[in-house]
Amino acid sequence: MADTADRVRDDALMQADIIILGEIHDNGFHHKGQAELIERINPKAVVFEMLSSAQAAQINADPRDNLAVLGHRIGWAEAGWPDFALYQPVFEALGETPVVGAAQPRDKVRRAFSETAFGVFGPEGTRFDLDQSLPDEQMALRKDMQFRAHCNAMPMDMMAGMVEAQRYRDASFAAVMLATLDEYGAPIVLIAGNGHARTDWGVPAMIILSEPNIKTLSIGFIERPQPDSIPPFDITIMTDPAIRADPCDAFNN
Template identity: 30%
Template sequence: MNRTTPASLLLISALLVACAHPKPSTVTVLLDRVLPTPVLMLGEQHDAPEHQVLQREVVQLLAAQGKLAALIMEMVEQGHDTLDLPRDANEARVREALAWSERGGWPWPTYGPVVMAAVRNGVPVIGGNLPRARMRDAMGNGALDDLVGEGVLRRQRDGIRDSHCGLLPEGQITPMTRIQLARDQALAQTVAKAVTPGKTVLLVAGNGHVRRDLGVPLHLPSSLAHKVVMAQAGAAADSDAPPADTVWVTPALPPRDHCTELRQRLKH
């Protein structure tokens, strides 16, 4: 006959407690660091699949708690949303409502699960990006240079130059920088318009757009509280504090020669 010892009773008790109180998910821990807030900016590296998984989980958790006011996406242009769609709308209707285009490098299989998580929970998905039709006007709009300080403007220009591996003609740096500023401004305006008391507006965009020192936060009303989470694949290249409230670190991506890839594209 088997006998239950005091030690085994303690072990069984501990296991039961663990089952009754499961360890919080890492997404829950992350949100505990930044909530409550009327605006949560969630940055990503576009080619890191774990980052879109994080976005979907954040959408699902906030929606389940009734705290998600809207999902604003860089991947969709202003003027497009799912406000008139029912929760059971199929993906084709959702893509049509959002005028989803993969020309900008936004594959639906990658971002569709994030979008549909919001739709299925009755949360509106709203486009926040500058419409392509307005980019030419932005390139010639010198007033955009005055939206930020000279130091920020210089760093934005350096970022455009470096991200294009020094392959852009110098005369294109200022116009391209103005597009970046106009996109940040458009995202900020969309976010501010969607703010709902007692809930959180979630912005999903590239890390360059959400960073506190250069991006969307500089274009929000000064009275609008917000938090920034940057998702980062692999260890940071430098030891400087990241321009965010917290950083979500995921496994490093395989190395890629982006500059060689860009040279090949520019040849065509």
């Protein structure tokens, strides 16, 4: 594909302790680009937004000679993610590299919606400023982004809860990354959606709040045509779009 991961300089990859590889989940070009980067990085471990700790443990224990069967065995489709075949290049690039699951239990994410991120995360959430209210301007922007992401079909007064759930997940991913770095050493990689890869308030920002000396690199994969507003990443890679139905059709039926 054009504008692939070969745009990323090796020195940028080698200097980072933690590399966050963003994506649009259903775009196979993004997963091929992530696979190319993983082969170059040769990480000590790879953390996945999509995997629970139990799923990751099963992947680490089971043979990886038939990835399609492995995807079925861990219940990938049942978790609601796009076809495992889209992610297969990433798993092929891993070889036997250990994987770590960062997915949070759905009941905790739902609680963060109603109880705030700090209320669910607990006292350790101060590491990630979860005990602090977001600045009014940022909260307004994030509520509007959530509203548009849900096709303007949900009440605006629910969006503050959506933002809290996102803060909880970002902080949880950051905590898993820091624990993985302690266990395996650098470099490690996170595979996650572009919203989590944002350098202003996503996982990279959460890591810096907790451990400012750790070097992070955020690489976001986005689609042509270039959107009016590109999320902040350290490096942005543009690809062809995925062929998909209008996601808002689900709200109109």
